[in-house]
Amino acid sequence: MISLTTQPIQVEPMLKRLESRHGGAICLFLGTVREFTRDKRTLALEYEAYSEMAERKLAELEHQARARWPILGVEIAHRVGRLEGGEVSVAVAVSTPHRAESFEACRWLIDTLKEVVPIWKKEEWSDGSHEWIHPAPPTETRA
Amino acid sequence: MIAAVVPAAGKSERMGRPKLLIEIAGEPLLARVVTALASGGACPVIVVAPPRSQPEGPPIIALAERLGAIVVAPDDRPADMRASIQLGLDALRATATPQAVILTPADAPGISQLLIELLIEEWRARPDRIVIPTFEGRRGHPVVLPWSIVSTLESLPHNLGLNALIAAASASVHTIEVADRTILLDLDVPADLEFWDAPTAAPGMVVHCVRLFASARELAGTSELEVALAPGGTVADLRRAIAHREPRLRLLAETALIAVDEEYHSDDAVPQPGARIALIPPVSGGETNP
Numbered sequence: 001m002i003s004l005t006t007q008p009i010q011v012e013p014m015l016k017r018l019e020s021r022h023g024g025a026i027c028l029f030l031g032t033v034r035e036f037t038r039d040k041r042t043l044a045l046e047y048e049a050y051s052e053m054a055e056r057k058l059a060e061l062e063h064q065a066r067a068r069w070p071i072l073g074v075e076i077a078h079r080v081g082r083l084e085g086g087e088v089s090v091a092v093a094v095s096t097p098h099r100a101e102s103f104e105a106c107r108w109l110i111d112t113l114k115e116v117v118p119i120w121k122k123e124e125w126s127d128g129s130h131e132w133i134h135p136a137p138p139t140e141t142r143a
Numbered sequence: 144m145i146a147a148v149v150p151a152a153g154k155s156e157r158m159g160r161p162k163l164l165i166e167i168a169g170e171p172l173l174a175r176v177v178t179a180l181a182s183g184g185a186c187p188v189i190v191v192a193p194p195r196s197q198p199e200g201p202p203i204i205a206l207a208e209r210l211g212a213i214v215v216a217p218d219d220r221p222a223d224m225r226a227s228i229q230l231g232l233d234a235l236r237a238t239a240t241p242q243a244v245i246l247t248p249a250d251a252p253g254i255s256q257l258l259i260e261l262l263i264e265e266w267r268a269r270p271d272r273i274v275i276p277t278f279e280g281r282r283g284h285p286v287v288l289p290w291s292i293v294s295t296l297e298s299l300p301h302n303l304g305l306n307a308l309i310a311a312a313s314a315s316v317h318t319i320e321v322a323d324r325t326i327l328l329d330l331d332v333p334a335d336l337e338f339w340d341a342p343t344a345a346p347g348m349v350v351h352c353v354r355l356f357a358s359a360r361e362l363a364g365t366s367e368l369e370v371a372l373a374p375g376g377t378v379a380d381l382r383r384a385i386a387h388r389e390p391r392l393r394l395l396a397e398t399a400l401i402a403v404d405e406e407y408h409s410d411d412a413v414p415q416p417g418a419r420i421a422l423i424p425p426v427s428g429g430e431t432n433p
Contacts (some may be wrong), residue, residue, distance in 0.1 A: 050402070050423070053402055053405040053421065056405045116407075116426070117426060118356065118402070118421075118426055120356060120358070120426060132357050132358040132424070
C-alpha cells in the first residue's frame with residue numbers, strides 16, 4: 001500500500017499487512033527528521049508534495065521493484081506538512097522470501113524515491129532562516 | 144546593512160494610470176519590486192510614495208506598508224526622481240546609515256530576488272564600488288551604491304540626476320553581465336506592457352496552466368501560472384514561455400524537470416491542450432545533499 005499522509009506514520013499496520021506465510025524477511029526503513037546537521041539546528045521540516053504525481057510515481061516504483069526482486073509485499077508511506085525533529089518522515093517496508101532481496105529492494109526503493117518522486121523538503125533552521133533543500137542550481141547560469 | 148530606496152512618487156503621466164499598481168503576472172508592479180528587494184536581502188526598503196492627497200497616494204502607501212517597507216509620503220509631490228531618491232536617503236540618514244543603498248526605479252518589473260542576491264554578493268566582494276548589472280553591455284537596474292558615494296547626491300547641482308553622480312564616480316563602477324534582458328526594461332507607456340502581458344490574446348494560442356511547487360511557488364508568489372503556446376509548442380517552448388511570463392522563474396524554467404500529465408517529459412515533447420503541466424524543482428534528494 002502506498003500513502004501520503006499528514007498524520008504521524010503508523011508502522012505497525014504496515015508490517016501487519018506484510019505478513020505472509022511465504023515470507024522469510026521484512027526489511028523496514030524509516031527516515032526521520034534530523035535535528036542537527038553539522039553546526040546547524042533544524043526546528044522543523046516542511047514536506048510539500050505534488051500529490052497526484054507522487055502517488056503515481058510511488059506506484060511505478062513498486063511495479064519496478066516487483067519486476068526485479070521476488071517481492072511478496074511493499075508498503076510505502078510518506079509524511080507531508082510540518083514535522084518536528086525525530087519524527088518519521090518516510091517509511092518503506094518490503095517483504096520477501098529471503099533477507100538479501102528484502103535489503104536490496106528496500107534500499108533501491110528509498111534511494112529511487114528520493115530521486116524521482118516530487119516531494120520537496122523545506123528546512124526551518126534555528127537561526128530563523130528557511131531553505132528548500134535540493135541540489136543548488138548551476139551558478140554559471142545564475143540571474 | 145544594505146538598504147534600498149524605491150522612488151514611487153511619480154505621476155505615471157505617459158502610462159495614463161498609476162503604473163505601480165498595474166498587475167504583472169498577477170501582482171502589482173510595486174509589490175514585485177519591493178518583494179524582490181526584501182527577499183534578496185535589502186533591509187530596510189524605503190518607498191517614497193506620492194502624497195496622501197493624490198488619488199494614487201493612499202493605495203500605494205497601503206501596499207508598501209503591507210509589504211513591510213518604510214514609507215515616506217511627502218506633502219508635495221517631489222519634482223523628479225532625484226528629489227524622490229533624496230527624500231529616501233534623508234529617511235535613511237535619520238535612522239541608521241547603511242553601508243550601501245540599492246536604487247531602482249519602481250517600474251522595473253524584471254527585478255528578482257536572484258538578481259538582488261547576485262548584486263549584493265558582487266558588492267560585498269568590493270564594498271567601495273558601484274555595482275551595475277549589464278545585459279549585452281548595456282547598463283540596467285538596479286544599482287548598488289556605497290553610502291560614501293550616494294550620500295553626496297545632495298551636493299550635486301540640481302539640474303543633474305543620478306546618472307551624473309555615477310558618471311562622476313565612473314572609476315568606481317563595477318559592472319556585472321547577467322543573462323537577463325529584463326534588467327533593461329521599465330514601464331513608461333502602455334506599449335511597454337506588451338512584453339509582460341500574457342500572450343493569451345493571440346488567436347489560436349493554447350493556454351496552459353502550469354502548477355508550481357516548493358521553491359518555484361515561493362519565487363513566483365503563486366501556485367499556478369498561465370502561459371500560452373502556439374499549437375504544436377514543445378516542452379522547450381513551454382520553458383521559454385514560463386521564463387518570459389515570470390522572470391523570477393527563468394533559472395528554474397531552464398533547469399527544472401517539466402511534468403506533463405504526471406510524467407517527466409523531454410524538451411521535444413508536445414503537451415496537448417488541457418494537459419496537466421507542472422514545473423518540478425529538484426526533489427529533496429538523498430545522502431549527497433548538505
